[in-house]
Amino acid sequence: MRLRLPAGGPWATVRDHLVDRLPIGAEQVDAMFRARAVVDLDGPLEPDAPFVPGGSVWFHRELPEEAPVPSEIGIVHRDDNILVIDKPHFLATTPRGRHVAETALVRLRRDLDLPDLSPAHRLDRTTAGLVLFVIRPELRGAYQTMFQNRLVHKEYEAIAPFDPGLALPRAVRSRIVKERGVPAAREVPGEPNAETVVELVEHRGGLGRYRLLPRTGQTHQLRVHLNALGVPILNDDLYPVVAQRPPDDFSAPLQLLAKVLAFTDPVTGVARRFHSGLALGSW
Numbered sequence: 001m002r003l004r005l006p007a008g009g010p011w012a013t014v015r016d017h018l019v020d021r022l023p024i025g026a027e028q029v030d031a032m033f034r035a036r037a038v039v040d041l042d043g044p045l046e047p048d049a050p051f052v053p054g055g056s057v058w059f060h061r062e063l064p065e066e067a068p069v070p071s072e073i074g075i076v077h078r079d080d081n082i083l084v085i086d087k088p089h090f091l092a093t094t095p096r097g098r099h100v101a102e103t104a105l106v107r108l109r110r111d112l113d114l115p116d117l118s119p120a121h122r123l124d125r126t127t128a129g130l131v132l133f134v135i136r137p138e139l140r141g142a143y144q145t146m147f148q149n150r151l152v153h154k155e156y157e158a159i160a161p162f163d164p165g166l167a168l169p170r171a172v173r174s175r176i177v178k179e180r181g182v183p184a185a186r187e188v189p190g191e192p193n194a195e196t197v198v199e200l201v202e203h204r205g206g207l208g209r210y211r212l213l214p215r216t217g218q219t220h221q222l223r224v225h226l227n228a229l230g231v232p233i234l235n236d237d238l239y240p241v242v243a244q245r246p247p248d249d250f251s252a253p254l255q256l257l258a259k260v261l262a263f264t265d266p267v268t269g270v271a272r273r274f275h276s277g278l279a280l281g282s283w
Helices: 014-021 026-034 104-111 137-148 221-228
Strands: 002-004 056-058 074-078 082-087 128-134 153-161 170-177 186-188 194-204 207-214 256-264 271-275
Touching: 014 026, 074 271, 082 104, 104 128, 128 137, 128 271, 153 221, 170 221, 186 221, 194 221, 207 221
Parallel strands: 128 256
Antiparallel strands: 002 056, 074 082, 082 128, 153 207, 153 256, 170 186, 170 194, 194 207, 256 271
């Protein structure tokens, strides 16, 4: 198996990256190095081989058994350049941790016979909705840069408790940090690095349907901000309390949906606007 190393990251060594990336644990990664089964173009790597941004390594490993996500991927749009999908809840965008085969990228490459497909951005595994993939490798940078430079309008929908005393709409700003190895992000004092506009669309039966407009893209930003307002998103297993969920439990999806993506196409110059065809089941 070939693994292309990311363009950047916190890893000092290739081993550190493999431990973080592969769903097999540190002991098995160390065993691969002892067996001289991790190689680059110059041959087998030692455990302290430095992480080289953008490099590649090769190795063989057995994939762990994964619980199949019982949902199909909806195709919202496809042309020669891009593919826009409706990602279901519980399906990771790309391989990471224990999720490899059961990811949108692997499924789409296989089912659509698009071996060069790559994501322009990512959506949390527990969040459903729109994700844009790039079909032609030479265009990958243009679309990824568009997301990195915040040139994409995003709208999310969430179901959460209704608080009649909560004044909305409002812009929520805070500083959010996400520590490696810690499941939940947290707000800390300091200059804000995250901003979300929160609007109440309607309410009934003690629940509200909210429109969320992120101005930034910090990890778990929408979940953190609604929790900070006292209205955590329904079925959130991280906020306000971390809850353990079996990997094959798909019974209570997080009620968060990436509803709209809109942008000026960086390749064609055409104005694009995509709407998710999914709906949140608790509403």
